[in-house]
Amino acid sequence: MKINKKYTIGLFLCTALSMAFTLPSQAAAKKAAATEAKAENPSAQLEYKLGLAEDGKTYQLWMKSLSTPKPDMSLTGQVTLKxxxxxxFQVANLKSNIEGVTWVEASRVDAPKEDAQADYISFSFVGLQGASSRNYGWEKDKEQVIFSFENKTGCVSGAAVMANDDAFNAMPNSANTNPGNQFTNLGWGSVNENHYKGNYGEAIKCPK
Incomplete structure (x- = not known):
């Protein structure tokens, strides 16, 4: 049987082009589905907000619970600011507002490849013992200041909690870190789940 080489080459090129367009589309679809599933996680019950106190220089990290956890036992948490x-930006006077709980500046990455115009600063708490795991006192729709801090040189506009869809919020990222916002409370689900849902409020605008 005589094979038409031109036809064979053309068929090969068409197949290759089809795969080139299809595979990225499939990858994008899978990524979008994963993001949507994460956003619709029914156990995600906590929202974050960065605010500015009346003194115009103290940043306040607020959290709002969408339901009352039972039992109310907070185990770990992470907040990443952009x-x-x-x-x-240099963090100063970091203070926790929850008795028996200590939030610390755990890590930071300056000007990563994903966004060279931004620095990412992560705060965390871990290892609560005894009654302190219940000291957050979460209640449905209750908003409370979790910790506060200042910038050494004063207020900086544009500071905000990192968004779920931020380019740096990926594993792996260019710094090989896990900056994702996270919170775990046994009353909202298992110890392996992330009960952080998303953010509310706007980026900081310093008073003139």
Whole structure:
């Protein structure tokens, strides 16, 4: 049987082009589905907000519970802020508002490849013992300040809690870190689940 080489080559090229367009589309669809599933996680019950106190210089990290956890036992948490890189933001006077709980500046990445105009600062608490795991006192629709801090050189506009869809919020990222916002409370689900849902409020605008 005589094979038409031109036809064979053409068929091969068409197949290759089809795969080239199809595979990225499939990957994008899977990523979108994963993001949507994460956003619709029924056990995600906590929202974060970065606010500014009346003094115009103290940042406050607020959290709001969408339901009352039973039992109310908070185990771990992480909050990642995104601040303008040019501001050379330096955390000072970090204070926890929850008795028996200590939030610390756990890590930071300055000007990563995903967004060279921003720095990412992560705060966390872990290892609660005894009654302190219940000291958050979560109640449905209750909003409370969890910790506060300042920038050494004063207020910086544009600071905000990192969004779920931020380019740096990926594993792996260019810094090989896990900056994702996270909170675990046994009253909202298992110890392996993330009960952080998303953010509310706007980026910081400093008073003039």
């Amino acid at each position: 601040v303008p890189h040019d501001a050379s």
